[in-house]
Amino acid sequence: MVAIHDYQGREQAYVKHVFLERYLERLVHKTASRYDRIVYVDGFAGPWQSANEQFQDTSFGIALRALRQAKATWKTNGREVKMSAYLVEQDSAAYDRLAGVATRYPDVEVKTFHHDFLKALPAILEIIPSQAFAFFFIDPKGWRFRLHDLAKMLQRDHSEVIFNFMFDFINRAASMKDSAIEQGVDELIPYGGWRKKLEQAEERGATSEDRKAILVDAFGESLAKIGSYNYVAETTVLKPLSDRALYCLCYATRHPKGIEVFRDCQLKALHEQAKARAATKVKHAEAITGQREIFESLHEMAPNVLETKLSAARRMAEKTLLELTPAAPASAKYAHIWPQVLAKHIVRLPDVNRIAARLRTEQKIIFPEWEPGKRVPQPNYKMHK
Ligand SMILES: C[S@@+](CC[C@H](N)C(=O)[O-])C[C@H]1O[C@@H](n2cnc3c(N)ncnc32)[C@H](O)[C@@H]1O
Incomplete structure (x- = not known):
């Protein structure tokens, strides 16, 4: 389990990793029930701080x-699943530390690439078997990126992607x-008509939340369009001491189960x-004023x-459900x-x-096939207004 004490002064990374840990545990376990090969690709692996x-x-x-973990669990059920991790890091000092990780995981095929991610990507896509399930984690430090350069990766079948959209910089x-x-910015967010929407929003006095919705929606639309994804969603990581967005983890999947697990996590x-932010704010206030109790109770x-x-x-x-x-x-x-x-x-x-x-029960939606005793709708039920 990731532990908050490893993240002093970078609590935002703790939140990102809590999400990633929960999501990957469930995703890998679930997909390994269907796929004999799972490949995790980390385009900007670090280690970073x-x-x-x-x-x-x-x-x-x-x-x-x-x-x-997933490999071991399935093995006890008599199922052999091959797990791979392809990790890319450009910085030499970070790469030296990364390169040593393979020996610690003899049960996983680990390949490390000392390269710029975009340069390593064609070779990585080449070695992922077409029947494997692949999960791509794209977590660059900056935001200069041509999204179309990722087209082949985004278009790969049996894949999901999480892209760290550096909202604070991009905004x-x-x-x-x-x-x-x-x-x-046009190259990073090629679709979604965000520039015009931002201008119109500014005329109405846009808040930071309005700007975020416009930029992140347009980025999600761009991911969906280039990669033919059915569902895109994001989770926002806030700055540790203010209520403003720092970055957004943008997720794209073609599978309903993916979006279900994403929201749970x-x-x-x-x-x-x-919880982490409340603790950080109290600690910060205590450091400035020397008083803790008053801030805790506030x-x-x-x-x-x-x-x-x-x-x-x-x-x-509820509104969307009725509209749909x-x-x-x-x-x-x-x-x-x-x-x-x-x-x-x-x-x-x-x-x-x-x-x-x-x-x-309010008769706003009719489910003609609802069976007696059922408390919630079943997936195959037809529905209409
Ligand atoms: C934000 S950190 C990654 C953190 C890591 N994903 C995590 O959550 O623990 C970004 C990393 O990408 C590396 N990097 C920067 N530009 C790169 C590039 N073009 N290709 C590959 N790695 C790059 C940096 O050296 C840094 O280690």
């Missing part, structure tokens, strides 16, 4: 443990009137983030920002509708199930 000798506070350390760059920077990471009394945000998300999910439900005589299967709701809002499948069941 790692404080842990075993690299338990790095993305590749977290991934290697998830691969090892500033998006308003700069410098042609090289403008071109850079996101919720856990958001609760962990709220934090306990503060309105629960996360809960407020999540209940707003549930209300918006066709009016009779048309109908749609519930299995087709719920993943679209999850892709748009920070809600879990059990939340949407409960909302759907309530809308049924």
Whole structure:
């Protein structure tokens, strides 16, 4: 398990890793039930500011443990799954540390690449067998990236991707009137018409949240378009001491199960983030004023920002569910509708199930095949308004 004490002064990386750990554990275990080969690709592996000798506070350390664990679990069930990790790092000092990791994981095929990620990518795509499931983690330090340069990777079948979208930098760059920077942001976010939307939002007095929604939605749309992904979603990592977004982990999948697991893990990471941030703020205030108790009690009394945000998300999910439900005589299967709701809002499948069941009792949605005794809709049920 990742541990907060490895992340002094970089609590944002703790939140990223809590999410990654939970997600990879579930993803690798689940996909290994179907695929005989799983490949994890870390394009910007580090180690980066790692404080842990075993690299338990790095993305590749977290991934290697998830691969090892899933392999061992399936082996006890008589199933052999080959696990691979392909790790790329450009910096020589970091690469020297990375290169030693393979010997610690003899049960996983570890290949390290001392290269620029884009240069290493064609060779990596070449060695991933076409029937393998691949998970790509793209976590660059900066934001200068031509998204189309990743097209072959994004278009690969049986794949998922998480891209760390450096919102704080990109948000500033998006308003700069410098042609090289403008071109850079256009190359990173080629679709979604974000520039016009930002201008219109600015005229209405856009908040940082409005700008984030426009930029991150457009980036998600670009990922989906280039890679033909059905579902894209993001989870935001805040700055440790202010309520502003630092970066957004943008996720793309073609599978409903992926978006279901993403939201489960996101919720856990958001609760962990709220706890870590409260502790960091109290520590910071104590360092400045020498008083701890007063700040602890102020934090306990503060309105629960996360809960407020999540209940707003549930209300918006209800609205989306109603909008997506066709009016009779048309109908749609519930299995087709719920993943679209999850892709748009920070809600879990059990939340949407409960909302759907309530809308049924309120006769706002009709499920003609609802069986007696069922408390939530089944995936194959047809639904209409
Ligand atoms: C943000 S850190 C990665 C952190 C790591 N993913 C984690 O979560 O533990 C980015 C890393 O990418 C490396 N890097 C920067 N540019 C690169 C490039 N073009 N290709 C490969 N690695 C690069 C940096 O040296 C640094 O170690």
